[in-house]
Amino acid sequence: DHRDLHSFPTRRSSDLIEREAERLGALVREILTLERLGAGVIEPRAIALGELLRGVGEDARFEARERDVEVVVEAPDATIDADPELLRRAIENVARNAIRFAPAGTAVELTLTTAGGAASVTVSDRGPGVPDHELARIFEPMVRLEAHRDPAHPGAGLGLAIAQRAVEAHGGAIRARNRDGGGLEVTLVLTNLHTS
DSSP states (O other): OOGGGSSSHHHHHHHHHHHHHHHHHHHHHHHHHHHHHTTOOOOEEEEEEEHHHHHHHHHHHHHHHTTTHHHHHHHEOOOEEEEEEHHHHHHHHHHHHHHHOOTTOOOEEEEEEETEEEEEEEEEEOOOOOOOOGGGGGGTHHHHHHHGGGGTOOOOOHHHHHHHHHHHHTTEEEEEEOOTOEEEEEEEOOOOOOOO
């Protein structure tokens, strides 16, 4: 049989092409989101934040299940003025980052709390954490800290940068800290909560 085997893509090469196409598509979406945020294009409206967070958690469970990670959501009802697409993207990016580094058999926790006219969304994991002196850098575009390099999920280092810019576009803030007992905790603080 003298057929040219190179003309018949193997299952492995087809899978590789599909994965690379997905990564390229994700990168393009992230770049477009950064461009939108840079242009100040946000469309806020009243949204049910608890419902949004529960939806993010439900979607995240598919990816988490493959890594033997549980996703736990604690989200009371709350209403906030925000751009639903951008805010969802911000929370999704933080949650996916947590799942990526969470050890098998552990949980990623998504928690919503409200106080004093502000809403805080906290995403916690039991992964390797980040050296304290590098915590602020995780929100810089294209930065992938050595301890957080994952060959199975190369990414472009834009997810947390998008989260930061999306939150700041809403007048809020994002911060990260290492948890007692190990892991990382990222909190998104949004101040335009409905209090009535």
